[in-house]
Amino acid sequence: ETGVTQTPRHLVMGMTNKKSLKCEQHLGHNAMYWYKQSAKKPLELMFVYSLEERVENNSVPSRFSPECPNSSHLFLHLHTLQPEDSALYLCASSQEYVNTEAFFGQGTRLTVV
Amino acid sequence: QQQVKQSPQSLIVQKGGFSIINCAYENTAFDYFPWYQQFPGKGPALLIAIRPDVSEKKEGRFTISFNKSAKQFSLHIMDSQPGDSATYFCAATPYNQGGKLIFGQGTELSVKP
Numbered sequence: 349e350t351g352v353t354q355t356p357r358h359l360v361m362g363m364t365n366k367k368s369l370k371c372e373q374h375l376g377h378n379a380m381y382w383y384k385q386s387a388k389k390p391l392e393l394m395f396v397y398s399l400e401e402r403v404e405n406n407s408v409p410s411r412f413s414p415e416c417p418n419s420s421h422l423f424l425h426l427h428t429l430q431p432e433d434s435a436l437y438l439c440a441s442s443q444e445y446v447n448t449e450a451f452f453g454q455g456t457r458l459t460v461v
Numbered sequence: 462q463q464q465v466k467q468s469p470q471s472l473i474v475q476k477g478g479f480s481i482i483n484c485a486y487e488n489t490a491f492d493y494f495p496w497y498q499q500f501p502g503k504g505p506a507l508l509i510a511i512r513p514d515v516s517e518k519k520e521g522r523f524t525i526s527f528n529k530s531a532k533q534f535s536l537h538i539m540d541s542q543p544g545d546s547a548t549y550f551c552a553a554t555p556y557n558q559g560g561k562l563i564f565g566q567g568t569e570l571s572v573k574p
Binding site (some may be wrong): 390391396421446451453 | 507563567
């Protein structure tokens with residue numbers, strides 16, 4: 349596999365459920381990101397990890413909890429979500445935190461019911 | 462200060478036509494301006510990018526024009542093709558903040574055959 353792979357591609361969850369999104373990059377990059385893409389809104393940066401250390405948390409509610417166990421994997425743990433959290437969640441990676449070319453995965457389409 | 466404003470929201474052109482998408486920013490710390498292309502069901506992919514030390518960059522049928530004094534930049538697509546139909550996002554970032562991209566709202570381009 350190459351590039352940035354996200355699983356699952358689609359997820360429907362109830363507001364009381366706990367689920368996790370997974371991202372894996374096969375590019376040897378050191379920085380990974382979570383973005384949220386909602387309809388009619390710009391992509392919003394949620395979290396940044398550089399060398400497995402969180403370097404950015406853009407005022408994201410605590411019901412979203414990221415985890416970066418190593419430089420190739422990134423998770424987004426979800427619990428007690430709201431319907432307005434329904435969106436496309438995109439993972440990206442770049443060679444270094446200061447390297448501006450970000451490569452995106454295909455995203456996970458999340459629906460909260 | 463952190464916003465990037467993009468217009469138009471949607472654009473319809475005929476095959477062979479010329480497309481222009483405009484973006485404006487406020488933050489003078491931004492010094493890297495990429496454009497991303499996103500097809501349905503896919504993540505955004507880097508199309509072309511520019512630094513403010515040049516006023517224009519061309520790659521094939523795609524050209525970025527940059528006006529530093531006006532804090533505006535635009536994407537020009539020559540000889541538009543149906544395969545160019547996608548959503549285009551401009552973005553900006555301070556170069557030393559890597560993948561921390563501030564995105565515009567996106568432009569949905571449709572090229573009619």
